Amino acid sequence: MPTENRDDTIAAHAPALAAAIPAGHGHVTTTEFKIRARDVNVFYGEKQALFDVSLDVPAKSVTAFIGPSGCGKSTFLRCINRMNDTIPSAKVAGSIEIDGADVNAKSVDPVVLRSRVGMVFQKPNPFPKTIFENVAYGPKIHGLATGKAELEAIVESSLKKAGLWNEVSDRLHQPGTGLSGGQQQRLVIARAIAVSPEVILMDEPCSALDPIATAKIEELIDELRSQFCIVIVTHSMAQAARVSQKTAFFHLGKLVESGPTEEMFTNPRDTRTQDYITGRFG
Numbered sequence: 001m002p003t004e005n006r007d008d009t010i011a012a013h014a015p016a017l018a019a020a021i022p023a024g025h026g027h028v029t030t031t032e033f034k035i036r037a038r039d040v041n042v043f044y045g046e047k048q049a050l051f052d053v054s055l056d057v058p059a060k061s062v063t064a065f066i067g068p069s070g071c072g073k074s075t076f077l078r079c080i081n082r083m084n085d086t087i088p089s090a091k092v093a094g095s096i097e098i099d100g101a102d103v104n105a106k107s108v109d110p111v112v113l114r115s116r117v118g119m120v121f122q123k124p125n126p127f128p129k130t131i132f133e134n135v136a137y138g139p140k141i142h143g144l145a146t147g148k149a150e151l152e153a154i155v156e157s158s159l160k161k162a163g164l165w166n167e168v169s170d171r172l173h174q175p176g177t178g179l180s181g182g183q184q185q186r187l188v189i190a191r192a193i194a195v196s197p198e199v200i201l202m203d204e205p206c207s208a209l210d211p212i213a214t215a216k217i218e219e220l221i222d223e224l225r226s227q228f229c230i231v232i233v234t235h236s237m238a239q240a241a242r243v244s245q246k247t248a249f250f251h252l253g254k255l256v257e258s259g260p261t262e263e264m265f266t267n268p269r270d271t272r273t274q275d276y277i278t279g280r281f282g
């Protein structure tokens with residue numbers, strides 16, 4: 001579906017959104033793809049939730065999945081680290097490769113895959129343990145530290161990368177659940193980082209947070225993209241504009257279009273994308 005009236009774009013209808021894209025930010029600067037999905041179809045029992053989704057996700061960039069409620073964003077996100085395996089009715093067909101290796105291959109242990117591909121959920125979900133233990137747990141079970149000093153160093157560097165160290169360094173042995181919502185979300189991000197993942201999936205990570213905590217997470221996402229491939233599902237187009245370099249728009253289980261964020265928001269190719277971005281539905 002071609003865009004017939006180019007004035008009908010985000011720049012004409014929602015200049016604030018176009019202006020939210022930081023200068024020089026809405027472009028993918030790498031030519032390397034970390035994730036390559038081809039013809040992904042997902043069924044929950046009889047119901048088909050995704051139809052032939054093919055998408056390349058760039059390395060060391062933030063890719064945003066946008067689209068109206070129920071269009072399949074989270075379903076596709078969960079295919080990347082096989083979280084759909086945990087839903088008995090879910091069946092996934094098609095291929096998803098990370099660095100050329102099929103995540104659905106029989107030889108892939110989903111537990112190991114999920115340490116390479118971390119996930120952050122809508123609601124912060126720290127373990128009912130201390131701040132230290134929350135971050136140390138993954139490195140311990142994956143044998144990433146040879147002793148106490150190394151484990152402490154991993155905890156400290158993960159909390160620093162998650163922008164939380166200065167707020168918690170004097171209370172590492174207090175419960176993680178005692179932190180504010182925004183701090184808990186950064187603790188969960190530190191927990192994901194602690195096992196040195198390559199990809200971090202975020203499913204509406206700010207939807208339970210206030211604007212200040214949201215701004216901190218967005219800053220953090222921007223810092224982390226130099227080291228990780230990040231994929232974020234968001235209902236906020238302003239957030240997609242602020243944090244991502246690539247945007248993929250889903251509608252009714254189909255990937256309608258994807259491309260550099262700036263292009264998607266200033267000159268979408270498909271009228272469905274244009275209608276969503278200009279607030280006509282969704």
Ligand SMILES: Nc1ncnc2c1ncn2[C@@H]1O[C@H](COP(=O)(O)OP(=O)(O)OP(=O)(O)O)[C@@H](O)[C@H]1O
Pocket residue numbers: 044049067068069070071072073074075076087089
């Ligand atoms: N566990 C499940 N069992 C059955 N159907 C499901 C399940 N999870 C999702 N679905 C259905 O699959 C479709 C896609 O859902 P999904 O959660 O992926 O969409 P979404 O775009 O992430 O939505 P939202 O923005 O509301 O979170 C919807 O019709 C939803 O009802």
